[in-house]
Amino acid sequence: MPSKTDGGHQGSDPRDPVPDLKTKRGPARSYIVTEPPKTLVETRTPTSSKEKLVIAALVVIAATVRLYGLSRPDSVVFDEVHFGGFASKYIKGIFFMDVHPPLAKMLFAAVGSIAGFRGDFDFEAIGDKYPESTPFFFMRLFPSVLGIITVLLMYLTLRSSGVRIPIAFAASLCFAVENSFVTISRYILLDSPLLFFIASAAYAFKKYELYPQGSWPSLKALLGAGISLGMAVSSKWVGLFTVAWIGLLCVWRLWFMIGDLSKPVSKTFVEAVRKLVFLLGIPTILYLAFFYVHFDTLTVYSDGAGFFSSAFRTSLKGNTIPKDILADVGIGSVVSIRHIATMGGYLHSHDHMLEKGSQQQQITLYPHLDGNNDWLIELRDEPNTAVSSFEGLTDGTAIRLKHVSTQRRLHSHDHKAPVSESADWQKEVSGYGFEGFEGDANDDWIVEIDQAASAPGEARARVKALETKFRLKHPLMNCHLFSHEVKLPKWGFEQQEVTCASQGKEHLTLWYIEGNSHPFLPEDAERVSYKTPGFFAKLIESHQKMWHINKNLVEPHIYESKPHSWPFLLRGINYWGHDHRNVYLLGNPIVWWSVTAFIGLFGLIVAYELISWQLGYKILQDPKVVNFHVQTIHYLLGFALHYAPSFLMGRQLFLHHYLAAYYFGILALAHALEVGVTYTLRRREIYGYAIVSAMVAGTAYFFLSYRPLIYGTPWTKDLCEKSQWLSGWDYPCGNYLSSYEDYEKYDREQAEEALKPATTAASSIVQNVSERSLQPADEDELDVDAIMASPGLKKFVDQNGNEIPADVVRDVLGNGGSVVSVEHRSHTDIL
Structure with a gap:
């Protein structure tokens, strides 16, 4: 390849962002000089006023498409259910569980809080109308602004990697109006912040490559x-x-720095250490810091804490985890027994029968504290015998467990497990017996203390609450009490299945005592409590739960898709539908399929070049072609690393999981357009620019044609049906009206309905209550003023969801009178 030795020089055009490759002659071989030319920064950094105007135009276009109609829809869209709800919990300090790290959610909470949100809306369901107290516009504005900046970052990244102004602008313009990226940046979703940070990292690293090693700009x-x-x-x-x-x-x-004979090894070593500190050390510190803030903010106990261990939950305010538990467990103790290895919780029973097998009483795991978790420990040979003293449990003690509230004993027999019935090594566990019944051999269990899992000391010799880990062996069936991540159907309240297993993973047969009481232990008997975990213990447990829950998100979803379908844009995701309008995530096929086609084409190009090189032909002779290969390989490596792991995931996946990889694919495609214009068609550049212009025009046309799916605006049924190029583009065309005139009529009718006097609506509802046509939640009388003064209850609505002012309700009810009952639904009273 052509090179300039002993100094070299920039290409013939000093404004060319791709310089000649600089090499020097060493004692035994030539080597590549890794220090970039001093002029490289100038040619790849926007400095001219003309280019700044280009950037300004790009930002204006990106802002226009992302900010248009941002307040519509004025109801919850797709995963705003989750991430808006999490923002609400951050503001109120209520603990929750999520499979994603906390930063983006905390940023949404911060934006909402600054805009006046007080967490009084829970984002419970898609389509729930936003109340005036929820600044959803500003919360959506945050990802939209990040989306606008991401467009700018793409342009700057392309310029930093050697793409000229016209092509960088064209590629970034296509990205600015790419339907999928516009859609995900308009709603309270994690994708826009994530892509912004990824794009920022890509730009910063490409910028780093332009500066001399160790210089202040490179640092x-x-x-x-x-x-x-x-x-x-x-x-x-x-x-x-x-x-x-x-x-x-x-x-x-x-690798190339090591081969650069002009650099001492010590300098290369320093650079390697510097990269480790900056690119691994700093991210680790930030990651830990954000989790520290996360734990420090979410301090109020909630049901979301049920995923975590009892020890973890003791760190939350308002928790009900037992404290000062009697340490010694014996015959006659009433205990709650907790499973160790799963999030199922406590050994539990209730007065409901199995619908399969023996049809005896259900035995399950239940994650919450409950009286139905209580079991009386009886000696096997002395059932129904009242104890007169304390006798501890030791390894090998034969016992029976009687369920306190139903008087049935923990029982196993030769019936198949209710859900895991295909596994011959699992047998049904049930509750069997009645009050006064002495039981039979199928009620017998032997305590086996696990020496390795139990705390050192007495806990390994006899059963102690919290500290002893044990198994319960069924001697007749030769199996152990077992549970795993399998739920009973709705008839079993979707609680976790408990079986008796003769095989299976041993850690799934481990249990311990949490609650414990005994009539003959003195008040000053030894007591134990959970040790409140520190930050790192909570961090480790959180990540174990995040990983566990994430990999078990395997329930089928109507809009899930498989990774192999993503490059072909075979289907999208329905985000929202209401009032004959829809929001549907769909990519722009002009860009989308171009990226897919280019990846395949580049593979063929590389294969052809390798064969040509083997046959003795010269390849990679032009600096522009070299830069094209280097940068394309860089970006396609990014594409592969963000795409390939999806094939290893067993969880449910959606089209938006492809977008990070797709971003790198667009960067690679831009370099293909650049080399096509400046090298392949350099004698006929006008043809190259015509192709690029046609691509931009096609992308913009598709965006404009399909914008109703982005903005949730009116569309006709006929236009919708014609737009469905592929069968997988399954947005519901049947929901649209036949003409735009129909929309005007529909919207006018909706407006008139909303303007009906509130007194009429309130009178109607009060009449309904008096006629008992509604089914009240209780028979108490509720005072209007008391309702309005109660915490969290802010408004009255009729059955159609229309708000009724409290003054109107008060007037209708007789100036402060009462009404027969209201139905309580979270933060709303429905008359």
């Missing part, structure tokens, strides 16, 4: 990359793939 760029990586990983674990991408680029760069 600032490396620091920016490290911060961006930390924020990406702290938003979603997808950011780990970005860390891996930049890590491999560092290995690539260090």
